[in-house]
Amino acid sequence: MHLDNMEDNPSEGKNKKLFFTKELMHWEGHKKRLMPWKYEKDPYKIWLSEIILQQTRVEQGKSYYNKFISNYPDVDSLANTPIDNVLKDWEGLGYYSRAKNLHTAANQIVKEYNSNFPDNFEDILKLKGVGTYTASAISSFAFNIPKAVLDGNVIRILARYFGIGEPYNKASTKRNFQKLADELIDMSNPAKYNQLIMDYGALICKPTSPDCENCVLQPKCFAFQNDNIKKYPVKIAKAQKKKRYFYYFIIENGEEIVLNKRSEKDVWSGLYDFPHVEYETEQNVEKACEDFFTIQKLENISMKDTKRAIFNYKQTLSHQFIFSFFIRINELQPQELYPNYHVVKKNILKKMPFPKTIAWYFKKCYLTLIL
Ligand code: SF4
Numbered sequence: 001m002h003l004d005n006m007e008d009n010p011s012e013g014k015n016k017k018l019f020f021t022k023e024l025m026h027w028e029g030h031k032k033r034l035m036p037w038k039y040e041k042d043p044y045k046i047w048l049s050e051i052i053l054q055q056t057r058v059e060q061g062k063s064y065y066n067k068f069i070s071n072y073p074d075v076d077s078l079a080n081t082p083i084d085n086v087l088k089d090w091e092g093l094g095y096y097s098r099a100k101n102l103h104t105a106a107n108q109i110v111k112e113y114n115s116n117f118p119d120n121f122e123d124i125l126k127l128k129g130v131g132t133y134t135a136s137a138i139s140s141f142a143f144n145i146p147k148a149v150l151d152g153n154v155i156r157i158l159a160r161y162f163g164i165g166e167p168y169n170k171a172s173t174k175r176n177f178q179k180l181a182d183e184l185i186d187m188s189n190p191a192k193y194n195q196l197i198m199d200y201g202a203l204i205c206k207p208t209s210p211d212c213e214n215c216v217l218q219p220k221c222f223a224f225q226n227d228n229i230k231k232y233p234v235k236i237a238k239a240q241k242k243k244r245y246f247y248y249f250i251i252e253n254g255e256e257i258v259l260n261k262r263s264e265k266d267v268w269s270g271l272y273d274f275p276h277v278e279y280e281t282e283q284n285v286e287k288a289c290e291d292f293f294t295i296q297k298l299e300n301i302s303m304k305d306t307k308r309a310i311f312n313y314k315q316t317l318s319h320q321f322i323f324s325f326f327i328r329i330n331e332l333q334p335q336e337l338y339p340n341y342h343v344v345k346k347n348i349l350k351k352m353p354f355p356k357t358i359a360w361y362f363k364k365c366y367l368t369l370i371l
Contacts, residue, residue: 017183019217019219019220021184021186024196024200025186025189025193025196026216030195032203033202036065039195040141042142044074045069046137046141047138048065048068050134051134052065052093067089068089075106075109075110076110078102078106079109079110083103083270084352086099086100087270087271088351091353091356094317094356096268096270096353097269101128101129102129105127121145133149136194137194140191140194141195144190146182146190147190148182148184148185148190148193148197149181153198155174155233156201156205156207157201158180158181160210160232161223162180162222163222163232168233168235205217212229241319242319243280244279245280245281245282245325246278246357247276247278247279247285247324248276248324249329250326250327250365255345255346256344256345257346258274258275259273259341260273262355267320267355271358273354275292275340275341277291277292285325285327288325288327289327311326311365313326315356
């Protein structure tokens with residue numbers, strides 16, 4: 001790995017690593033960071049918290065963690081619940097594949113491990129949706145196995161402290177970061193080490209405005225000593241986010257409404273939205289209506305049967321922006337679109353899982369049904 005400080009003295013490099021681990025293990029500041037899952041030893045609860053926290057802020061994750069622990073107190077209760085209910089409880093958190101993977105992995109544990117959470121790194125890593133980071137966190141926190149966690153927080157600390165000038169989002173560099181992290185872990189107390197380094201990234205060596213004045217690593221921190229903190233961690237610029245434009249058609253008939261179940265291969269897989277047409281650029285509503293009627297072979301429908309777009313909404317996902325426009329259609333019998341879509345009673349909408357965009361629409365238009 002390329003170090004900007006070009007340490008060619010092995011004993012100095014070793015001292016620097018020993019200093020890092022020793023100072024971190026004596027740092028007391030972690031006590032200020034309180035989270036419901038902190039110091040938890042039950043691998044099931046640790047697993048839930050780690051999956052919920054992927055791509056989610058701690059504050060937002062807390063209420064979901066408490067809800068899941070309450071609704072699914074053990075792996076059997078999660079495995080035995082229909083996936084639609086689990087998705088409903090996950091609603092609003094995004095990245096719904098996480099909820100589906102949780103459910104699949106719970107069934108895996110029931111069938112393959114007789115409902116006992118696996119107790120070693122390799123078997124934990126085989127669970128659906130569990131990557132190296134999560135397997136390291138579970139195996140160290142629950143079983144004190146010396147596997148170092150490596151996420152954006154840890155990479156930032158290591159890059160600054162050691163002066164690592166290679167882009168961390170390159171696969172080969174990431175492997176080297178993992179190797180370095182594994183060398184630094186305190187073998188006598190891996191659980192404490194992993195918890196401390198996570199807390200350190202959140203409280204001291206923060207992405208912006210790191211608290212260098214109170215940092216126990218400061219005497220040997222390369223970035224601080226060279227007044228070059230903003231340079232680290234180095235990363236390759238990402239491609240621009242894709243923009244998608246969804247024109248949704250709200251088709252109702254009395255107590256019924258037409259819904260679309262999202263496919264397995266796209267965002268919001270397994271959740272429900274409305275029949276729609278999609279474009280790469282913004283369109284006018286007339287064009288979207290014409291295209292929709294043509295695709296659905298609804299020759300007798302025209303613009304006079306629609307109301308204009310009444311709302312639009314933007315949702316930001318990790319790799320794309322989704323702009324949604326909602327168009328109501330009058331007097332169209334839902335059965336005309338069957339069997340491509342699901343015609344459901346409005347009084348069961350409360351129980352169905354929807355992406356944030358659709359939940360937002362319902363809250364605006366069907367307040368009493370959803371809230
Ligand atoms: S001195 Fe500053 S940049 Fe260096 S490890 Fe500490 S907080 Fe991070």
